[in-house]
Amino acid sequence: xxxxxxxxxxxxxxxxxxxxxxxxxxxxxxxxxxxxxxxxxxxxxxxxxxxxxxxxxxxxxxxxxxxxxxxxxxxxxxxxxxxxxxxxxxxxxxxxxxxxxxxxxxxxxxxxxxxxxxxxxxxxxxxxxxxxxxxxxxxxxxxxxxxxxxxxxxxxxxx
Numbered sequence: 326x327x328x329x330x331x332x333x334x335x336x337x338x339x340x341x342x343x344x345x346x347x348x349x350x351x352x353x354x355x356x357x358x359x360x361x362x363x364x365x366x367x368x369x370x371x372x373x374x375x376x377x378x379x380x381x382x383x384x385x386x387x388x389x390x391x392x393x394x395x396x397x398x399x400x401x402x403x404x405x406x407x408x409x410x411x412x413x414x415x416x417x418x419x420x421x422x423x424x425x426x427x428x429x430x431x432x433x434x435x436x437x438x439x440x441x442x443x444x445x446x447x448x449x450x451x452x453x454x455x456x457x458x459x460x461x462x463x464x465x466x467x468x469x470x471x472x473x474x475x476x477x478x479x480x481x482x483x484x
Contacts, residue, residue: 352376352484357418364407365418374412376484381406381414383483386452396444400437402472403480419479422470434471437478456480 353369369377388403404417428434438460445457459466460478470479 352380352482355418357420362420363418364415366413366415368413371412377409377412377414380483381409381416383452383455384416384480387456387480387483390450390452394444397441399477400441400444401478401480402475404482417481419470419472419475419481421474422472422479422481424467425469425471425478426464426467428471428473431471431473433473433476434478437471437476438465441478 351370352373353367356366356368358364358366384403384406388405391397391401391403402417402419404419406414406416408415425434425438429438442457442461445453445460448457460469468480468482468484470481471477472479
């Protein structure tokens, strides 16, 4: 992912909407940048703004834990939150990703899921408990994607 994200307020005009593709399950819309396809500006719908901080905090907390865990960081990425505003977040975007539940026929995705579940087993860190619950469903939450390019599971949204 990019190491030099945009300053959102200064460069919001750089983002374009892909409304037909990126209506984020009723939470908001994703705006993409032609200059940096690995960063998205997520604008939250007014009715869901109360969820913005919780969702971003979950990603931030889980991301810190996963990036320090030798086993988990090999199979799982958590979208990094770069900046937050009153109704938006600037975060990682994985243009090649697809819903994990739709990729489980791919042996690499299925293996990554099994290894991630094993890595989470018994881990009582508060930031990972909800992640494990959502990932251990028969069909993982739609907030988990598979990135063929990274060969990793991606947690794209905390709620």
